Amino acid sequence: MSALRAPLTVPGFESFLSQVGIADALPSPSSHRTVYRAYLRRMQASAPAALERDFIESLGVLCLTDKKDDVLMWAHYAGNHRGVCVGFDSGAEPFDTARKVSYSEQRVAISDDHRSDDEQLVQIALLTKSTHWKYEREWRAVKRPVSDDEKEYYRQLLAEDPQSADAIANVLASEGGPGQYEFESSAIRVVCLGAEMSMDRKNEVTTIVREMAPHVRIEQMELDKRYFSLNSSRVPRTMKFSANP
Incomplete structure (x- = not known):
């Protein structure tokens, strides 16, 4: 895996704390910094992959x-x-x-x-x-890969707008994950x-x-x-x- 997930920036981390309702529970800016440093240590130790294998x-x-x-x-x-x-x-x-x-x-x-x-x-x-x-x-x-939800969306789109057939065909022909492609x-x-x-x-x-x-x-x-x-x-x-x- 070539790409790693980097830690959140300070603003991003503060935003995360607010989203999960933790920010108000931390009494002072120093406590925020302590939690952020602990978060950085954990991220640096694990070096998680940016995208799932x-x-x-x-x-x-x-x-x-x-x-x-x-x-x-x-x-x-x-x-x-x-x-x-x-x-x-x-x-x-x-x-x-x-x-x-x-x-x-x-x-x-x-x-x-x-x-x-x-x-x-x-x-x-x-x-x-x-x-x-x-x-x-x-x-x-x-x-x-083209997901099942995306395929269903294209089916509905084609039913509503038959003129979109060429555009949909181009997407399905150009995508599809691993496999053989014609040219x-x-x-x-x-x-x-x-x-x-x-x-x-x-x-x-x-x-x-x-x-x-x-x-x-x-x-x-x-x-x-x-x-x-x-x-x-x-x-x-x-x-x-x-x-x-």
């Missing part, structure tokens, strides 16, 4: 990057350079909701008197990671072939791409012979891969 696990998170030529990314997520990297149109669904991840030395702390709504809190909690992961240059699209093939812009991919697999992938999405650019990734880096070159449409004699 069950709720976090009900969310779907699509993880993306804006860097196609990172050596570590290929090693970790593409079978040690034997897989592929697919580049998408950032303006197409469901990629258009992706937001950039921030990297920090400290965990995010969200106070109980934070005025953001639940969706904003989720975005804050899930869009901050340790600086150890900065090389990933990650973007995340967070997909929340148009036009959203694919480029397919990059791993530097260590076999010739047979390269020919298999390029054949599939050319038949199903002929508009997609195919690139071959290559390990630089001098530096620890990757280069890419465009694969001609008619090219077939073959092993050197």
